[in-house]
Amino acid sequence: MMISVIVPFYNARNYIERFLKAFHNQTSQNYELVLVDDGSNDGSKELLDTLKNTYNFVYVFQNNRGVSEARNTGIRYAKYENILFADIDDIVEKNYIERFYLNIDDNNSLICCSYNIEYPKEDRSLKKLLHINLEKLEKDQSIFKIDVNGMLNVVWNKLFFKSILVDNKIKFNSDLKSGEDLDFVYHYCRFIKKIKIIEEPLYNYIRIDGHSTLNKYIPNLEINLDFVEDAREQFYSSSTLQASEYKEFLDSCYINSKMIVLNNSYKLDAPRKLNKKVIYSIINDSKLRRCLDNVKYSTFNQVIFYFAVKSRNFYIFYLLYNVLFFMRNNMNFLYNVLRPLFFDFKFLGKKGE
Secondary structure, three states, X not given: OOEEEEEEEOOOHHHHHHHHHHHHOOOOOOEEEEEEEEOOOOOHHHHHHHHOOOOOOEEEEEOOOOHHHHHHHHHHHOOOOEEEEOOOOOEEOOOHHHHHHHHOOOOOEEEEEEEEEEEHHHOEEEEEOOOOOOOOOOHHHHHHHHHHOOOOOOOOOEEEEHHHHHHOOOXXXXXXXXXXXXXXXXXXXXXXXXXXXXXXXXXXXXXXXXXXXXXXXXXXXXHHHHHHHHHHHHHHHOOOOOHHHHHHHHHHHHHHHHHHHHHHHOOOOOOOOXXXXXXXXXXXXXXXXXXHOOOOOOOHHHHHHHHHHHHOOHHHHHHHHHHHHHHHHHOHHHHHHHHHHXXXXXXXXXXXO
């Protein structure tokens, strides 16, 4: 029994050797590495040619079509039933393969591990830990618990079965530039029997850009996020859960998606005056106003956001966020100090609880 680790990359020459060393030093060698080069032009292939006698990997090249298509290509090339995904600029623990390997069973499970988020530029890290007892929970309840913890929306901390992917034609949606992992996981979860958890953090997600202005504007982000929110709603409406169990969560996710769209419209490379259009759209969103009535708030920003939307006051919105994003783009230190106050989106359940 072996594991195929699918690794899409583009122009990743600076990270390749560090990544290969991490797998070379694994406590278990029951894996193959499938490196999918998405059209790199930085000498990545030439570097891999010099390393092929030192490290074991399968190299696959494709013309540049994006990370989703690179992962889909990796699934086709994977030799083994058990599949992990990893990003080449991240770091795995030495027992990453071993711990997943020991938890594989024949019960069509989705296996998830805890992970760390590292912010090298800010010299800090965040642990995302799965301390959830799923033994007495039904599958849909287990999925919901992990989703509420914000740990369903990535693929690199999960082991998948290739037969489930192939038999049910589950692929990454290459039209999505955001939320493609979550969309993939929702589709996969329809066909599993249970979820297994590895509480130990085995994966280190490296946020190289941190919260800096290097984050780029994503075109059509609102369309992408609306698609994912529709997928989320469809998934839970067809689950065994009662609507009362997940309604507050769906409302919170919809609110957060609109906050992300607003943030995206203020990126330095965003189209001029896009933020005004987004604000007008937000304050005229009747679904958003209904959602805001069903959640409670834990930060100052959420309170301001609530009253601005409910009052449909464009000027409050525009003034507040112009100040905040001016600080982000021009006063980064002050912004990082204030960011937790304004941007820790923690909608904690039904309003009035």
